[in-house]
Amino acid sequence: MGSWAKPFTVQVSDADLELLHKKLELATFPDELEGAGWDYGAPLADVKRITEYWRDKFDWRKTEETINQLPQFTTEIEVEGHGSLNIHFVHQKSAAENAIPLLFVHGWPGSFLEVRKLLPILTAASPDQPSFHVVAPSLPGFGFSEAPTKPGFGGYQHAEVLNKLMLSLGYNEYVYQAGDLGHVLGVYVANAYGHKHLKAWHTNMPTYRAPTFWSNPLLILEIFTNKAVSQTLEQASRTWKKGGGYYMVQTTVPQTLAYSFADSPDGLLAWIYEKLARIVDDYHWTEDEVLEWISIYWFSRAGPGANVRIYYELTGGNKHDMFEGTKWTSVPLGTSYFPKEPIRFPKSWACLIGKVVFQAEHDKGGHFAAHEQPEKLAGDLRMMFGKGGPAYGIVPGKDGYA
Amino acid sequence: MATTTERPFTLSVPPAELELLQKKLELVRLPDELENAGWDYGAPLSDIRRLVARWRDGFDWHKSETEINKLPMFTRDIDVDGFGTLNIHYVHQKSAVKNAIPLLFVHGWPGHFLEVKNVLPHLTAISGDRPSFHVVAISLPGFGFSEAPKKSGFAGRQYANVFNKLMLSLGYEEYVYQGGDWGHMLGAHVVYHYGHKHLKAWHSNMPFYRRPTLFSNPLLTLEEHLPTQAARVAVEKLTHWRQKGIGYYTEHATKPQTIGYGLSDSPAGLLSWIYEKLVSWSDQYPWTDDEVLEWISIYWFSRAGPAASIRIYYEMTGGNTHDTFEGTARTTVPLGISYFPGELLLPPKSWMQMVGKVVFESEHDKGGHFAAYEQPEKLADDLRRMFGRGGPAFGVVHGHEGYD
Numbered sequence: 113m114g115s116w117a118k119p120f121t122v123q124v125s126d127a128d129l130e131l132l133h134k135k136l137e138l139a140t141f142p143d144e145l146e147g148a149g150w151d152y153g154a155p156l157a158d159v160k161r162i163t164e165y166w167r168d169k170f171d172w173r174k175t176e177e178t179i180n181q182l183p184q185f186t187t188e189i190e191v192e193g194h195g196s197l198n199i200h201f202v203h204q205k206s207a208a209e210n211a212i213p214l215l216f217v218h219g220w221p222g223s224f225l226e227v228r229k230l231l232p233i234l235t236a237a238s239p240d241q242p243s244f245h246v247v248a249p250s251l252p253g254f255g256f257s258e259a260p261t262k263p264g265f266g267g268y269q270h271a272e273v274l275n276k277l278m279l280s281l282g283y284n285e286y287v288y289q290a291g292d293l294g295h296v297l298g299v300y301v302a303n304a305y306g307h308k309h310l311k312a313w314h315t316n317m318p319t320y321r322a323p324t325f326w327s328n329p330l331l332i333l334e335i336f337t338n339k340a341v342s343q344t345l346e347q348a349s350r351t352w353k354k355g356g357g358y359y360m361v362q363t364t365v366p367q368t369l370a371y372s373f374a375d376s377p378d379g380l381l382a383w384i385y386e387k388l389a390r391i392v393d394d395y396h397w398t399e400d401e402v403l404e405w406i407s408i409y410w411f412s413r414a415g416p417g418a419n420v421r422i423y424y425e426l427t428g429g430n431k432h433d434m435f436e437g438t439k440w441t442s443v444p445l446g447t448s449y450f451p452k453e454p455i456r457f458p459k460s461w462a463c464l465i466g467k468v469v470f471q472a473e474h475d476k477g478g479h480f481a482a483h484e485q486p487e488k489l490a491g492d493l494r495m496m497f498g499k500g501g502p503a504y505g506i507v508p509g510k511d512g513y514a
Numbered sequence: 515m516a517t518t519t520e521r522p523f524t525l526s527v528p529p530a531e532l533e534l535l536q537k538k539l540e541l542v543r544l545p546d547e548l549e550n551a552g553w554d555y556g557a558p559l560s561d562i563r564r565l566v567a568r569w570r571d572g573f574d575w576h577k578s579e580t581e582i583n584k585l586p587m588f589t590r591d592i593d594v595d596g597f598g599t600l601n602i603h604y605v606h607q608k609s610a611v612k613n614a615i616p617l618l619f620v621h622g623w624p625g626h627f628l629e630v631k632n633v634l635p636h637l638t639a640i641s642g643d644r645p646s647f648h649v650v651a652i653s654l655p656g657f658g659f660s661e662a663p664k665k666s667g668f669a670g671r672q673y674a675n676v677f678n679k680l681m682l683s684l685g686y687e688e689y690v691y692q693g694g695d696w697g698h699m700l701g702a703h704v705v706y707h708y709g710h711k712h713l714k715a716w717h718s719n720m721p722f723y724r725r726p727t728l729f730s731n732p733l734l735t736l737e738e739h740l741p742t743q744a745a746r747v748a749v750e751k752l753t754h755w756r757q758k759g760i761g762y763y764t765e766h767a768t769k770p771q772t773i774g775y776g777l778s779d780s781p782a783g784l785l786s787w788i789y790e791k792l793v794s795w796s797d798q799y800p801w802t803d804d805e806v807l808e809w810i811s812i813y814w815f816s817r818a819g820p821a822a823s824i825r826i827y828y829e830m831t832g833g834n835t836h837d838t839f840e841g842t843a844r845t846t847v848p849l850g851i852s853y854f855p856g857e858l859l860l861p862p863k864s865w866m867q868m869v870g871k872v873v874f875e876s877e878h879d880k881g882g883h884f885a886a887y888e889q890p891e892k893l894a895d896d897l898r899r900m901f902g903r904g905g906p907a908f909g910v911v912h913g914h915e916g917y918d
Contacts, residue, residue, distance in 0.1 A: 134541050138534065142778040142821030144771060145666045152666075152828060153772030263548050263555075353834060357765035357772075364761040368556030368790045370545035372776030372783030379776025379783055386772045417545025424555060430757050 200256035208237035213283035219292020229486035242512025259414035362423035370417025393452035446470035450477030469502035539570035603659035616686035622695020636894035645916025662818035670703035737862035766827035774821025797856030797882035850874030856882025873906035
């Protein structure tokens, strides 16, 4: 059981801010091939523009103030074999006492801030919609949470942190929403704490290990008979071939990458911005928005090099996929499909993850669904957990209605 | 008569650049590291911390520069169809033996022209019964002190064009070639375009090619499955490569610009990205800190900047859509291969027959990816045996047999 949560405010030191600015003054850019566009990676004009804005215009203190409007806390969580980690999280309760406790888990290159737009919608008390008490942590090594200090902090260790966090807040039973690595960790939480604590969960990136002919012959045959299925797989494969470089580096040599991240603001910016800009659906990032996002990484408690280790730990250094050691569970699962999510599975494959009770498909939205399409995502959760929905009343005594 | 654009080259990094580097080193921010990480997660923090401190406080670039400038270096303009003129940097050391064999030495990534340094005296020396060479060691376009192409599409044919034109411009109508890493892969392109006519024979210390298929070379596909030591090593290295070694390659081949920002802005970032390879790809080579820092400095102070050198991966693979041998085919130009145990991949020896007409093979018990640098005598010896009297490639260059 964790100790009591302490209120937390983001307070970057003057020294850290000064160092950043000194570095920005000395920012040194590469050249670029003529007409490169996005073909070779993040375009020079974009990275230069955003870096110069960072140097000259971006007001971190003002941004800090805005972030601190979110109710944030830290608490100590013990993890077997890894000691105690100080975990940072947003905790917004609904006015409705019987709101459903919901754990929102970000991924990479995301952060706890991805919950921001969802909060007012999910926590609004109403007789017509279910509402939620929302908990959105910084994953260990991300944002303002401490990082593990020893190797081997894998999926089940993360799940332990997440589950213990909810228990420490008095939420013995809860639901879960995530995409990206948050989805991957959801599989672990479902495996370790499904039914007992995790009552149902929702993902906007429904993937798992691919089926084999032996495990699921019908799904494999479908690849040959169903054009939609084969097209989804082909597209996903093409996208992966072009965009999967980051994964190959992060799963094998995260430490080597860490030096650039820790030392070069625009190096960090470019690596992350390349994803922010490309895996969204017609979402216009302002410079302030991008820089707020990057700043969470630059000023993160464990430093920007720590977060990429999760890729190594979840895959055993690229020995296996991220789901190693997990299985299908019967914990009710909701899935939402956004058209520009690059990491996709055919819809028929969602049943490999868990017991699918809810499925929604949208015509707009990309990888960062909670940030790009908060109303659509919140709408899905309300449908899934609301009266008449497939997961209504899944948390006994907390059906979410005022 | 065309006037030559060849100019002697003296390396002289401007004070402003040295100052900027120093300022950045003083502002360095290092990441943390997991306990007992060793090399498991990448370049260890203690190594990088020590190297950065040395770079900032003790490493004497001027001393390095003075040493480097003892090499006979030049630049000249080379016209490349569709890409305009590139000013190319190279070392050109003639042997005292007039009929020495002209040899083009081609580096790779994260290598550079200086890799020729240790092997140069052995190759150019006069030595009785062993052949001598006139050595040209080029900085690849975008590396060292050569200009980089400005447009996309600069690939195998273009590199071959630059190499051949350089050798011709130096008066070497016929020549031989030695390379590893990109030097090996580009060798396949040069030999395809200029083999026999100009490139008379070539040697590689990186025995790599595309995998045989049941259609192309059915018998070769069986080799890896034989219960031999060689087959076991081949499979082990390939597995390790696919699992652990392929990160940088994938990023380079798909997003060279993205990785380029950190490499251009952070000395520590550039250092670690390259140092990790210097150590893991060499065979227990006892790198000194200053040796490493000199190596990295060539990248940091390179003419086109460190990001430009990464693009070769993208251009040569069509953004990771094909292999680096695309556009080549096997030739009958005599080929020599040296096998060093620390090399990244050691496919079955029979595979090199797919690359070319193997006339020379040599196997060593020590040495890694940077063979010319790590094991200069062994490599020089291999070249002398391949090209010397009684050797399988003796006299390939008319009038330049390597002896006076």
